[in-house]
Amino acid sequence: MAQNIERKLLAHIARKYPRPLHEMHAPKPHITERMRKRNAEEKKLFQILSRLPSWGIGRLFTTYDDLRNNAPTFWRLTRVHVDLKSPDMEYGVAWGVKTAEGRNEGYEKELLDANEHIWRLIPKHEEHNYLEYKAQSAETKEVPLYIPLPPLMAELEKQQNPQTASDNMEPMMRLLIKRGVSEKNRQKLADGSLV
Incomplete structure (x- = not known):
């Protein structure tokens, strides 16, 4: 049963991404100083995941852009599929549940920017600050x-x-x-x- 589901998942990924992911994301032709600084500080999601047990499933991640918000915006990783043909296994497809500005979306979706240099792992000792945040009702x-x-x-x-x-x-x-x-x-x- 599990092998059948895994085959279907791999077939779906092969249809969606006909070329290997590491070949699809070529380096940007014009790299600004801000991008160099961000790339030095931030990492691709799979660069972080390759160093975590169980590929970081269940951990919280945030992006470079979401750190500037007052309300926490983060992802709880639910599953990953690594591109095993990529060098250092730095590419793949990841899914998670997004909490945007303190409001949980409640359903799993694909992290579209997983292969961009924008990701940070939220340390375990800071996770409670993100999870216990009470979203304020917006002015309507x-x-x-x-x-x-x-x-x-x-x-x-x-x-x-x-x-x-x-x-x-x-x-x-x-x-x-x-x-x-x-x-x-x-x-x-x-x-x-x-x-």
């Missing part, structure tokens, strides 16, 4: 549920539905906004509750 602003139609569309609507024109009601359309935990816009329903 209320957005209307319905807005008036643009003038041309309003005229077309009045021509198509003469009974709405006789009621002297302005034609409205429902405003759709992006919803999610980190979104700042909320809409008030007819009963007064915010969604």
